[in-house]
Amino acid sequence: MDFAVGTDDDAFRREARAWLDAHLVGSHAEAARHGGPGSEYERVEARRAWERELGRGGWIGLGWDTGAYGNRQATLTQQVVWAEEYARAGAPGRVGHIGENLLAPTLVAYGSQEQQDRFLPAVARGDELWCQAYSEPGAGSDLAGVRTAAVRDGDSYRVGGQKIWTSLAHEADWCFVLARTEPGSRRHHGLSFLLVPMDQPGRIDVRPIRQMSGTAEFNEVFFDGALAAAGHVVGGEGNGWRVAMGLLALERGVSTLVQQIGFGEELARVVRLAVESGAADDPVLRDRLVRQWAELRTMRWNALRTLGSSGEDPGAPSVAKLLWGGWHQRLGELAMAVRGASATAGPYDWRPESPYELDALQRLFLFSRADTIYGGSDEIQRNIIAERVLGLPREPR
Structure with a gap:
């Protein structure tokens, strides 16, 4: 292309x-x-x-x-x-990016016409926000191990279980949930992709997870008999793994390029600080800054190449995740190196009621520690490349 x-x-x-x-x-x-x-x-x-x-x-x-x-x-x-x-x-x-960039293309690809007509207009208007309930305490990167169950009850399913690291769950109107609908099934068999309304007091409990950066974007979500309409199973009962994997492939699409634009702004901020503070005079730091810039350009062209190639590349999403996760983590480390000793201290207020505040680069460093874990850890991405692209033997389970 x-x-x-x-x-x-x-x-x-x-x-x-x-x-x-x-x-x-x-x-x-x-x-x-x-x-x-x-x-x-x-x-x-x-x-x-x-x-x-x-x-x-x-x-x-x-x-x-x-x-x-x-x-x-x-x-x-x-x-x-x-x-x-x-x-x-x-x-x-x-x-609204989860609804726009993840749920909507998934409904276009796998959903019924009724599901598309119900949910896509509300997303397009910006009226309904979505969150994604995949990971569980015992099933994060190994998504096939989910234990959250959904039991058919007339025209509905009753969902029970716990999800974790659910972004924007405290703000979302709806949640797409990967749950086990076939009792006794294992791994990727017997899973379904359900659309669940979040406004169910007593049936859904959202608990923010406080991070070391002081913020709480992620949440634990407890489902206790939460209801999902039988007509809100995307792709049909038992086809959840196929739908979920299709969604994860979409997650690495144009949204990856959008993400890289934000990365470019963060890098520019670090470069400006290095020049203003004189840190760029250090040849080692200057070399690291140049490497970050060159790697970001490489990621951009790789993302464009992937989008423009014909056919499905099973390793492309994993390659993209490995590239940006490590890059962003190194940028956080570089930001702290440019700041020097001042990076270890934040604005201090003697008043006990004063909140603990971090500046943008400190938040970048702390938040990016999770980049190589969430969304599929580096170890899982390497396994996917090894098994699905290179054809190497699977690890014993």
Whole structure:
């Protein structure tokens, strides 16, 4: 695929830039540059309002295969252009990205027409937020070990079990849940992909997990007889593993390029600090800065190559995860090295009621420690590459 920007892309860029300049004003502007990774707690209500503003403009769902739900359609290069302009404008961190980039394409690929008609318009309007309930205390990277169960009860399923590391569960209206619907089944057999409403007091308990950065983007979610409609099983009962794996492949798509734009902004901040503080005069640190820049460019071209290649590459999602997880973690370490001794201390307030605050680079360092674990640990990604791409023998279980 040719990723050169053409005349149509230039016009699309001008349209995107003009729309952002005209609408990122007032209360929306106050939420600008808030809500990125590690700071999802910031200005949530203002960012929800911004989500609805994006929906009114048709800017949610650019990559969906259908434009029937009030969303614009855009080519891959135009989706990248939109992400670049969004980052340039410093627009608020998205609270609807799980519904837009994960659930919606999954419904387009595997869902029934009724499911698409029920859920896609609400996502496109920015009205309903979603969270993803995959990982469990005993089934994180090894997702096939999930024990959360869903039992058929008339026209509904009753869901029972515990999920963990569930991003935005405390804000979400709906949750897609991987649960075991066949009693006694093991591994990837007997699983189903259910759509569960979160507003079920007494049946769903969300408990934030406080991290060492002081924030709580992730949650534990306890399901105690939570109801899911029988018509809200995506792909049919027992096909949850296929649907879940299809969703994880989507997670490494254009959203990876969007993520890299944010990485570029973080790297630019570290470079500016290194130049201003004189740390860039150290040849070792200067070499590390150059390496970070070169690796980020390599990741970008690899992501573009993957999107433009025909057919499915079973190793591509794992390669992408290995690349960005390690890169972002090294960037956090580099940020602390550039800061020097001052990186170990934050703003101090003698008042006992004063909250413990970290600056952006300190949050980057602490949050990025998890990058090589969440979303599938490095060990799991290497196993996938070894077994599914290189054909090496599976590890004994």
